[in-house]
Amino acid sequence: MKNGIHCIDSLGFERHGDKENSLFFEEYLVRLLEERDRMGLTAMIHEIDALMITVDPGHSIQYIAELALMTPYHYLVTLESESHWTHVLRIDLDSPDILLREVKDPNLRGIFRSLNEVYPVGARKPNSRYMGEILRVDNLHDVVSMQQEREFHFFSQDEIRKLEFPGNLAVSKPSPYTHNIVAYLERAPSELRVYSLGMSVINQDVQAAYQAAKDLQKRLRIDDLLMPLDHLATRVYSQNREVAILEYLSWTSYYFWGAYNIKDQNSSTNVTKSVHGLAESRSPAKVFTANNTPYFVNHLEKLPSPTETFVRNYGPRLHHMAIAVKDGERDGIEHIDYVVNAIAEQGKGFLLDVIGSKEQGLKQIFSNASEHSSLIIEYVQRFGDFDGFFTRENVAALTEAAGVEEGVKAI
Numbered sequence: 395m396k397n398g399i400h401c402i403d404s405l406g407f408e409r410h411g412d413k414e415n416s417l418f419f420e421e422y423l424v425r426l427l428e429e430r431d432r433m434g435l436t437a438m439i440h441e442i443d444a445l446m447i448t449v450d451p452g453h454s455i456q457y458i459a460e461l462a463l464m465t466p467y468h469y470l471v472t473l474e475s476e477s478h479w480t481h482v483l484r485i486d487l488d489s490p491d492i493l494l495r496e497v498k499d500p501n502l503r504g505i506f507r508s509l510n511e512v513y514p515v516g517a518r519k520p521n522s523r524y525m526g527e528i529l530r531v532d533n534l535h536d537v538v539s540m541q542q543e544r545e546f547h548f549f550s551q552d553e554i555r556k557l558e559f560p561g562n563l564a565v566s567k568p569s570p571y572t573h574n575i576v577a578y579l580e581r582a583p584s585e586l587r588v589y590s591l592g593m594s595v596i597n598q599d600v601q602a603a604y605q606a607a608k609d610l611q612k613r614l615r616i617d618d619l620l621m622p623l624d625h626l627a628t629r630v631y632s633q634n635r636e637v638a639i640l641e642y643l644s645w646t647s648y649y650f651w652g653a654y655n656i657k658d659q660n661s662s663t664n665v666t667k668s669v670h671g672l673a674e675s676r677s678p679a680k681v682f683t684a685n686n687t688p689y690f691v692n693h694l695e696k697l698p699s700p701t702e703t704f705v706r707n708y709g710p711r712l713h714h715m716a717i718a719v720k721d722g723e724r725d726g727i728e729h730i731d732y733v734v735n736a737i738a739e740q741g742k743g744f745l746l747d748v749i750g751s752k753e754q755g756l757k758q759i760f761s762n763a764s765e766h767s768s769l770i771i772e773y774v775q776r777f778g779d780f781d782g783f784f785t786r787e788n789v790a791a792l793t794e795a796a797g798v799e800e801g802v803k804a805i
């Protein structure tokens with residue numbers, strides 16, 4: 395203990411992977427995390443308390459039904475404000491909420507819409523995007539002033555009111571590298587999560603769609619197999635890989651777990667995790683994927699480029715949310731296959747077959763991108779005591795499958 399702050403060493407974790415980083419990255423990783431620990435920021439910033447997603451007018455009810463079937467999320471309440479409905483989805487207080495925001499007026503213009511509009515596929519659903527994470531902090535005022543001293547920018551209270559974000563959040567300006575925001579919510583672990591926004595109502599149409607999807611999930615016997623989020627994967631431009639990671643570590647109390655070069659797909663997968671020793675179910679890992687080379691050398695190198703192509707089409711953004719599947723078998727079938735078969739029978743598509751094996755330690759699959767949010771759901775089942783994050787073969791196959799997805803081929 396030093397000045398009442400637990401001594402946390404954000405650099406004291408084993409490094410994984412084979413992706414080489416620049417000297418710039420290695421130098422500033424050390425300097426940024428040492429300073430973050432020394433200032434006490436690491437100790438004051440905790441788990442991911444919620445994710446924020448926005449969808450276009452008319453899409454939130456169907457998206458809630460989709461999430462209610464495909465994930466363990468429940469519909470809790472709707473916060474109604476002048477221009478938005480913000481639906482609160484929850485599993486329990488041991489895993490992050492989802493705040494799903496629907497823009498009421500298709501003509502509403504704003505900063506989040508403008509982030510979509512310069513990208514050919516992103517522009518087709520101008521209000522649909524993942525916005526970012528809300529992190530729990532001990533002391534909002536102290537964390538915000540320390541970050542402001544470090545030249546990190548926040549929306550003003552007036553802007554938060556106009557944007558119709560919960561008034562008890564401090565919200566960062568969107569990252570130039572990921573286009574995501576980071577918000578802080580002051581809350582003690584024993585306190586409930588409160589989002590100060592608009593009027594709290596139970597929307598009967600949402601409730602009916604949610605209940606029908608949950609009943610179906612139960613009838614399909616998959617409700618007890620789906621677990622909370624495992625990781626969130628963001629795709630960024632090739633040249634922004636290192637800065638996106640370092641910036642995210644500066645906003646959070648995450649550390650750099652390591653990065654793998656997925657040479658087959660000319661891409662790398664970079665993983666960051668909470669330093670507080672929390673399970674992923676409580677604070678999902680944040681993954682950054684980037685092409686190894688920028689698009690403008692493709693005509694020289696003739697290398698595959700699915701990640702860079704995705705970013706050029708959609709803009710930098712969250713690509714998928716991974717839901718953990720309980721280890722085990724049902725009716726002689728591994729749970730992940732049981733879940734995927736049941737969901738596929740309801741007409742939901744997947745980008746590829748389930749890949750990996752029990753022997754390799756994990757099996758994974760990507761769903762089609764949601765027509766409501768453009769987000770893919772990944773299912774991941776880990777076997778026995780496998781504690782690795784992924785296998786290179788699986789990631790290569792997943793990246794390739796996402797690359798042939800319709801829409802990614804727009805340019």
Ligand SMILES: [Fe+2]
Nearest residue numbers: 625627716772
């Ligand atoms: Fe993933």
